[in-house]
Amino acid sequence: EDQVTQSPEALRLQEGESSSLNCSYTVSGLRGLFWYRQDPGKGPEFLFTLYSAGEEKEKERLKATLTKKESFLHITAPKPEDSATYLCAVQAVSETGNQFYFGTGTSLTVIP
Amino acid sequence: SQTIHQWPATLVQPVGSPLSLECTVEGTSNPNLYWYRQAAGRGLQLLFYSVGIGQISSEVPQNLSASRPQDRQFILSSKKLLLSDSGFYLCAWSEGFYQPQHFGDGTRLSIL
Numbered sequence: 246e247d248q249v250t251q252s253p254e255a256l257r258l259q260e261g262e263s264s265s266l267n268c269s270y271t272v273s274g275l276r277g278l279f280w281y282r283q284d285p286g287k288g289p290e291f292l293f294t295l296y297s298a299g300e301e302k303e304k305e306r307l308k309a310t311l312t313k314k315e316s317f318l319h320i321t322a323p324k325p326e327d328s329a330t331y332l333c334a335v336q337a338v339s340e341t342g343n344q345f346y347f348g349t350g351t352s353l354t355v356i357p
Numbered sequence: 358s359q360t361i362h363q364w365p366a367t368l369v370q371p372v373g374s375p376l377s378l379e380c381t382v383e384g385t386s387n388p389n390l391y392w393y394r395q396a397a398g399r400g401l402q403l404l405f406y407s408v409g410i411g412q413i414s415s416e417v418p419q420n421l422s423a424s425r426p427q428d429r430q431f432i433l434s435s436k437k438l439l440l441s442d443s444g445f446y447l448c449a450w451s452e453g454f455y456q457p458q459h460f461g462d463g464t465r466l467s468i469l
Contacts (some may be wrong), residue, residue, distance in 0.1 A: 249400065276455040282456050288363075288447050288460030289401075296455075305410055332401070343417075347393075347400035 247270050251348035259356050261322045266351045268333030269315040272344065278316050280309050283331040283350065289332055294317075297308050323355045358386035363448045363461030376421075376435040378464050380448030383429065388450040390431040391458060395445040407431060408453050424444055443468045 252267045270278070277296050281289035293302040295311035302309045304326065308319040318331055331349040337344045370376060372426045382388055389408055391468035393401040403416045413423050420439050424432045431448060446463055449458040 280458055281460075286463075286465075288449070288462050291457040291459060294457050334401075334458075345391075345403045345406075347402075349398065349400045 247314075249333055249335055249348040249349050251331075253351060254333050254349070255352045256354070258320075258353070259321055260324060260355055260357050263319070263323070264330055265323045266318040266353070267315060268318070268348055270333075270346070271314075272335055272337040272339075272346065274344075275335060276338055277336045278311055278341075279334040279336070280316070281317055281334065283330045283332055292331075299315075302333040304321040320353070323351070325355045327357050328353055328355045359459065361448065361450055361459060361461040363464060365464060366462065367467075369467045369469060370438050372440055376433070376438050378433040378446055378448075378456070378466075378468070379431055380431045380461055382431075382450045385450065385452070387428060387430070389453060389456075390425060391438050391449040391451070392421075392433050392467065393447040393449065395400075395447060395463075399401070401447065405433070436460045438468050440468050442466065 248271055250269050251334050258264055277294055279294050280292040282292055283289040298313045300311050310317050330352045332350045333348040335346050340349040363380045391406045392404045395401045406414050407425045410425055422433050445463050447460050447463045449460045451458045
């Protein structure tokens with residue numbers, strides 16, 4: 246059973262065309278939801294942490310929001326340099342201890 | 358500032374050979390350290406994490422082992438590699454649980 250599901254798998258946008266990426270999760274005991282950006286052949290780069298429903302974080306053209314079952318990464322007026330894979334991860338606590346789950350990512354391509 | 362180093366960047370090994378991947382962190386003390394494997398089309402899978410010297414938690418049964426001989430050094434090893442060990446291995450650190458993880462640039466391991 247997937248604990249973290251990201252959609253869409255791939256997204257192509259024209260430069261300046263705003264959109265949103267979705268991350269839904271089924272874990273209980275959420276302790277944090279994290280967004281990362283990953284460029285080809287590189288390790289993920291941390292973007293945002295969200296800890297509670299209703300929380301929002303913003304950085305340049307990116308804005309992350311969190312509800313009780315999902316998170317959105319909003320990209321406003323994207324530029325070609327925003328092209329990358331965006332990963333969502335959750336950390337949770339269960340009876341067996343700390344849990345770490347990553348989604349498979351959304352591959353974003355921004356066309357000039 | 359904190360930095361994380363991972364080497365080698367690329368490695369080609371024959372089946373049955375041993376493995377040693379090293380990761381070091383600078384600019385922080387007593388970090389949590391993590392080893393992940395990323396397979397094509399799949400999310401990052403946590404293999405091991407460590408909260409201190411000599412303390413290793415294994416997340417999945419496998420052909421690999423991890424050690425933490427020094428505070429900021431994390432080593433991933435295998436005595437005999439399998440074809441299924443191929444993948445992209447990433448090391449990460451965080452200040453604690455529920456804190457953002459910061460990744461190295463990974464090692465691309467190919468088993469022949």
